[in-house]
Amino acid sequence: MSAISRRQLAAGLGLFALPASAQEAFPGSRPVTIVVAWAPGGSTDFVGRLVAQALTAQLGGSFVVDNRPGASGTVGHASVARARPDGHTLLMGVNSTFAMSRHLFPQRGYDDDRGFVGIGRVAISPxxxxxxxxxxxxxxxxxxxxxxxxxxxxxxxxxxxxxxxxxxxxxxxxxxxxxxxxxxxxxxxxxxxxxxxxxxxxxxxxxxxxxxxxxxxxxxxxxxxxxxxxxxxxxxxxxxxxGFPGFEATSDFALMAPAGTPDAIIRTLSRGLTAALADADVVGRMRASSIIPTPGTPEAFPAYLTAESAKWGELIRARGITLE
Structure with a gap:
């Protein structure tokens, strides 16, 4: 093989290799949208914006909040369930929607268990x-x-x-x-x-x-x-x-992603979320608003979701609660 052809081959291989080597690590330069399924100003919005700021500091890139309220949070949840599972659309979910609404809105257009993957619990509001x-x-x-x-x-x-x-x-x-x-x-x-x-x-x-x-x-x-x-x-x-042993009922916030989001991205987000919820400024701002950080993991989320759904589903059936 001539010197010219060797150089041409090396150049060609270099061109083919360039896109892979030039790929950005997540989150990269594209903004990451955290959907809040409620109007601005509420506790879910507060937690979502605080987490967005903290993840920007921990992981780089740009994390921003997009409020998509409607139908007890199911409008925003549905939009994330349909989003591309590439880590750039996330959900700040609350248990009134991801654990309770399934028993009250059977035609909400998505499946909580198959539509999302949990990155981790974030906090609770007494x-x-x-x-x-x-x-x-x-x-x-x-x-x-x-x-x-x-x-x-x-x-x-x-x-x-x-x-x-x-x-x-x-x-x-x-x-x-x-x-x-x-x-x-x-x-x-x-x-x-x-x-x-x-x-x-x-x-x-x-x-x-x-x-x-x-x-x-x-x-x-x-x-x-x-x-x-x-x-x-x-x-x-x-x-x-x-007089009510074991009574517990809180507003629970969790960071979630569309099902199918690559595990490596979930791990990166989980690592960033854990670090954010250990930050003294983040913890202080939450506690000043009577919100208690409760950092969770992707591994623990399915069991938590199953138990939370079962608890409220049983109550809804026993009390005959409907939306009429």
Missing amino acids: IMLCTNAQSGVRDIAAFVARAKAQPGQMSYASSGAGSSAHLATELFLRGAGITVQNVTYRGGAPAVQALITNEVQLAMVDAVTALPLMQAGQIVALGVSTLARNPLAPAVPTIAES
Whole structure:
């Protein structure tokens, strides 16, 4: 072979090798979109934006949030289930959609188990069981006693059928053996306002919303839905320690990707998420908003999802909860 032909062959091999060697490591120069299936300003949006900033710092590239609200979160979830599984479209999911909605929206257009792969749990948001300040009730035992003395005459507010607050309240009512009528409002703000004005006597309120209202004397927290007390309100007992052993109902956030996303990309994202949730600034900002980091792994996510779905599916069937 002549020198010229050898050089030509080497050049040709070099051209063929160039694209592989020039490929960018994930995430590369393309933005990574984290879909939040709720409107801006809520707790899922807050967690999504905080994680996007943290992943940008940990992994490089650019992670951005895209809000796609509608139909109790199923619109945003469906868009991610249909997305190209290349790691550049992710989902900041919440359990009211990925574990509860499947039992209430059978025609939502995607399958939670086959449509997604879990990168890991991110955080939980405690829920406070609250009554209005004028009620005179200051603990769960007193509320249960009043409800039993006035069966069917008291009511509770929920921010939408099938929401975390709705199902958490139904879980409590079943355990207490009391009848309190559900009044559904179009969102959390009007539900809380109804509680403040005594239009309803009970509501499950996200801790980040409840805490300032408690401090202002507008509502009273009877219990918190986590197994441990909230460090920002240590005087409020858990529902579990107030006569309901094992009671737990939280808004859970998880980072997810379309099924079929390469394992190497899932590993990279998991590594970045773990590092982000160990960052003191990220942890501090979450805890200041009464959100508790709960870092998880891809391996642990399927068992968590199965258990969470089974828990709420059983409650929905037992209580006869529908969207009508």
